[in-house]
Amino acid sequence: MNPNKIDSLIRRYEDIFVFANRKIHALFAEQLSDDITAEQFFTLRLIKEHGPCTSSLLSEWNCVNRSAITAMVDRLVAKGYVTRQPDSQDRRVILLQATEEAEQVLQAGQEKLRQFVRTYLDELEEGELESFISVYERIWNIIQEKEGK
Amino acid sequence: MNPNKIDSLIRRYEDIFVFANRKIHALFAEQLSDDITAEQFFTLRLIKEHGPCTSSLLSEWNCVNRSAITAMVDRLVAKGYVTRQPDSQDRRVILLQATEEAEQVLQAGQEKLRQFVRTYLDELEEGELESFISVYERIWNIIQEKEGK
DNA sequence: AGAAAATGATTCAACTATTGAACTATTTCA
DNA sequence: TGAAATAGTTCAATAGTTGAATCATTTTCT
Numbered sequence: 001m002n003p004n005k006i007d008s009l010i011r012r013y014e015d016i017f018v019f020a021n022r023k024i025h026a027l028f029a030e031q032l033s034d035d036i037t038a039e040q041f042f043t044l045r046l047i048k049e050h051g052p053c054t055s056s057l058l059s060e061w062n063c064v065n066r067s068a069i070t071a072m073v074d075r076l077v078a079k080g081y082v083t084r085q086p087d088s089q090d091r092r093v094i095l096l097q098a099t100e101e102a103e104q105v106l107q108a109g110q111e112k113l114r115q116f117v118r119t120y121l122d123e124l125e126e127g128e129l130e131s132f133i134s135v136y137e138r139i140w141n142i143i144q145e146k147e148g149k
Numbered sequence: 150m151n152p153n154k155i156d157s158l159i160r161r162y163e164d165i166f167v168f169a170n171r172k173i174h175a176l177f178a179e180q181l182s183d184d185i186t187a188e189q190f191f192t193l194r195l196i197k198e199h200g201p202c203t204s205s206l207l208s209e210w211n212c213v214n215r216s217a218i219t220a221m222v223d224r225l226v227a228k229g230y231v232t233r234q235p236d237s238q239d240r241r242v243i244l245l246q247a248t249e250e251a252e253q254v255l256q257a258g259q260e261k262l263r264q265f266v267r268t269y270l271d272e273l274e275e276g277e278l279e280s281f282i283s284v285y286e287r288i289w290n291i292i293q294e295k296e297g298k
Numbered sequence: 299a300g301a302a303a304a305t306g307a308t309t310c311a312a313c314t315a316t317t318g319a320a321c322t323a324t325t326t327c328a
Numbered sequence: 329t330g331a332a333a334t335a336g337t338t339c340a341a342t343a344g345t346t347g348a349a350t351c352a353t354t355t356t357c358t
Contacts, residue, residue, distance in 0.1 A: 009275075067347080092352065203335075302356085304354080328329105
């Protein structure tokens with residue numbers, strides 16, 4: 001690709017990436033109920049969807065240190081949204097599972113998120129949105145491939 | 150747009166938004182020199198580019214409370230990258246400016262960022278990238294418009 | 299089998315980033 | 329002129345994070 005051209009595209013991408021993402025994150029966090037943060041919501045959602053799962057996996061998915069997950073899960077346990085259960089197969093492993101109480105919070109948050117994302121994605125053409133997401137997913141795949149090496 | 154279709158697109162978008170962004174942020178932070186965090190880098194870059202500027206503006210751009218900016222700027226001042234100067238027009242205002250020393254950190258960080266973003270954007274077709282960024286910018290504009298109201 | 303290495307999770311100290319309320323100093327405007 | 333608005337800071341509290349050390353268990357190698 002033309003180097004000058006790509007440099008200017010990169011610059012546009014950088015700005016949008018940093019500032020649009022911050023804004024989107026802030027707006028979503030604002031809509032969530034007060035007893036859960038956006039980070040907690042997304043971690044809880046991972047536990048719900050992949051649960052029972054280990055904290056090591058969560059640390060990979062979230063791209064944070066394992067000790068950050070311990071602390072995060074402590075907060076979720078304190079709020080009654082997650083339980084820890086020792087794995088019977090491998091006694092080093094602690095399995096995390098979302099509780100019944102988590103259900104409501106997740107449903108409510110999910111609905112808020114859906115509505116919120118809709119307010120801006122609705123303004124796009126279907127094809128436009130579809131190709132946008134496809135490129136996003138390709139970028140994601142490229143990054144993961146490069147990681148693998 | 151077809152409601153079922155958009156729901157599945159939204160779900161794909163949510164996942165990619167949360168997890169790709171985390172990964173990209175983590176990878177970039179890893180590449181930055183140890184004496185500055187990614188948040189500090191982007192704030193410093195704003196000050197450099199729009200400087201001299203006020204902390205109120207930074208708080209808007211970064212979508213955080215004004216007191217968060219005070220703390221952030223304290224850290225940047227402690228590292229010698231930013232100076233505070235009272236505005237002579239309006240004595241409530243403190244103008245922030247990047248120092249000479251900030252120059253190197255910014256240049257080095259910028260270069261790292263450019264190289265890093267290049268490693269994944271380079272794999273895309275120019276047109277593909279261009280339309281991706283355009284849609285991203287449109288989303289950004291839609292959000293800002295809705296904010297305005 | 300036994301020793302060494304690896305793995306899963308936690309603890310702890312230190313730090314960054316953030317909120318929100320209270321406060322000071324200034325400016326605006328009715 | 330006096331009330332309201334604005335710019336910035338301080339402070340206490342909390343979330344989120346890193347990285348090193350530690351413990352318990354499992355895996356691997358010889």
